[in-house]
Amino acid sequence: MKTNRKFEHFVAPVEETPLLATDAVKVDDAPLSLWADAWRKLRRRPLFIISAVMIALIIVVAVFPGLFTQVAPDNGCELANSNGAPAEGHPLGFTFQGCDIYSRIIHGTQASLMVGVFSVISVLIIGVTLGALAGFFGGWVDTVIARLGDIFFALPIVLGALVLTQLPLMRENRGVWTVVLVLVVLGWPQMARITRGAVIEVRNADFVTAARSLGVSRIGSLVSHVLPNALAPIIVLATMELGVFIVAEATLSFLGIGMPGSVMSWGNDISAAQSSIRTNPAVLLYPATALSITVLSFIMLGDALRDALDPKSRQR
Secondary structure, three states, X not given: OOOOOOOOOOOOOOOOOOOOHHHOOOOOOOOOOHHHHHHHHHOOOHHHHXXXXXXXXXXHHHHOHHHOOOOOOOOXXXXXXXXXXXXXXXXXXEOOOOOEHHHHHHHHHHHXXXXXXXXXXXXXXXXXXXXXXXXXXXXXXXXXXXXXXXXXXXXXXXXXXXXHOOOHHHHHOOOHHHHHHHHHHHHHHHHHHHHHHHHHHHOOOHHHXXXXXXXOOHHHHHHHHHXXXXXXXXXXXXXXXXXXXXXXXXXXXXXXXXXXXXXXXXXXXXXXXXXXXXXXXXXXXXXXXXXXXXXXXHHHHHXXXXXXXXXXXXXX
């Protein structure tokens, strides 16, 4: 019902409510981009600094193992030193085969990190491409990619690896690259799913519509405008999956379907230590600790990135 009643509004004079220093707007400061704002938050977070230092140290160990030990990991193994205690030049003792534990851990870093890094790079290429196409174009493209991903997504990674590694070509060529291939085949759906959701959130944004109205093609707008603004959750997931893939490699090696025994890796060392776990548990403890610290570093980095790139996640 229409009414003729008038409402009076009171506005306080400016002299009675002066602007405070905290209300002032710095008009000279340029607005920060998402990445600049994230970097400003990250460099103040101890979680990011600690994880970044730990990961940098792990990378140096993997690339330059000679800086940390001069003892060859396999040469010089003597059964006389079997399960031996720490000695001069061998700070962590010896394995059941009389090999230096410290040297094997240092040299095993390379294989484990290689599997994690190359698996994540390959998963990023496949998962981001398929997820972006599915999220941006929708329709039958989305349906086909989503159903294809569901097939692999429903397959447990260990069970899938057991099947794939028994294929003749894979069984006869076991090594770092076969493990990477298995992890990529089974690991890309998660990345595609996250990418699809991120692209769907961005594809109808105003700046994408403006780009399309200015004549930018659909592929051009996807590559130039949508994907760069959908990268935040993808980067967070990639960081966390790196640790997951390192654990998966160790698990497959422990089960005897990952790295061959000739390749030095933490998973192989953990598997070989089973026979000594009651008499010398340190043989198992040291590579397991190295594996745990590495995975923890990447998970901590992923948490720090998630908090910086997606502040809303802390309020959920």
